Amino acid sequence: IAGITQAPTSQILAAGRRMTLRCTQDMRHNAMYWYRQDLGLGLRLIHYSNTAGTTGKGEVPDGYSVSRANTDDFPLTLASAVPSQTSVYFCASSDGNRGSPLHFGNGTRLTVT
Amino acid sequence: QKEVEQDPGPLSVPEGAIVSLNCTYSNSAFQYFMWYRQYSRKGPELLMYTYSSGNKEDGRFTAQVDKSSKYISLFIRDSQPSDSATYLCAMRGPGANSKLTFGKGITLSVRP
Numbered sequence: 001i002a003g004i005t006q007a008p009t010s011q012i013l014a015a016g017r018r019m020t021l022r023c024t025q026d027m028r029h030n031a032m033y034w035y036r037q038d039l040g041l042g043l044r045l046i047h048y049s050n051t052a053g054t055t056g057k058g059e060v061p062d063g064y065s066v067s068r069a070n071t072d073d074f075p076l077t078l079a080s081a082v083p084s085q086t087s088v089y090f091c092a093s094s095d096g097n098r099g100s101p102l103h104f105g106n107g108t109r110l111t112v113t
Numbered sequence: 114q115k116e117v118e119q120d121p122g123p124l125s126v127p128e129g130a131i132v133s134l135n136c137t138y139s140n141s142a143f144q145y146f147m148w149y150r151q152y153s154r155k156g157p158e159l160l161m162y163t164y165s166s167g168n169k170e171d172g173r174f175t176a177q178v179d180k181s182s183k184y185i186s187l188f189i190r191d192s193q194p195s196d197s198a199t200y201l202c203a204m205r206g207p208g209a210n211s212k213l214t215f216g217k218g219i220t221l222s223v224r225p
Binding site: 004031040041042043045048050058090092096097098099101102103104105106107109 | 144145147149154155156157158159162164201203205207208209210212213215216217218
């Protein structure tokens with residue numbers, strides 16, 4: 001089934017540890033995105049990539065980094081996790097055409113203790 | 114003023130009711146309007162997609178856009194318990210790289 005796969009599904013992480021959230025899509029979409037979703041704050045864009053080899057900062061990029069080595073993969077790295085990064089993280093993609101909607105994965109629930 | 118405002122809810126209705134969900138926005142450049150449905154512990158899924166003003170119907174769901182009032186709505190007819198979910202409005206401008214702006218979402222519960 002075509003779509004976005006995120007891993008892990010959930011994770012408990014000690015503060016200060018490094019963590020990479022994985023995201024893979026098989027739709028050959030050009031654009032990919034990382035959001036975090038927090039109660040009362042909604043979805044907030046962390047980083048995005050309009051095409052392989054390029055990345056950009058979203059609304060809340062601090063403490064996170066991304067890379068886009070190829071079309072299909074868009075990992076999100078927390079270099080040194082802090083409790084405020086406890087959240088649900090969603091990866092999304094779009095074909096990059098004007099007005100195209102986003103397609104989301106099912107998220108990674110991250111708890112930083 | 115936030116770019117997109119959505120009624121915070123939560124909203125609880127009896128089965129069979131007509132549900133109206135609404136968002137207002139401030140950016141007149143928005144041209145593409147979407148509604149996403151998100152079930153518990155799942156990612157948002159695209160429910161309705163509309164370009165510019167007008168209505169779009171898909172089964173029990175109708176999306177309505179009024180650009181002059183900067184107001185969009187989602188109507189659910191004959192609501193079912195399976196419609197219980199969080200609904201997020203989203204919109205974006207005309208550029209290919211314009212970012213999607215989301216409302217915060219409203220949680221709907223349909224009581225059997």
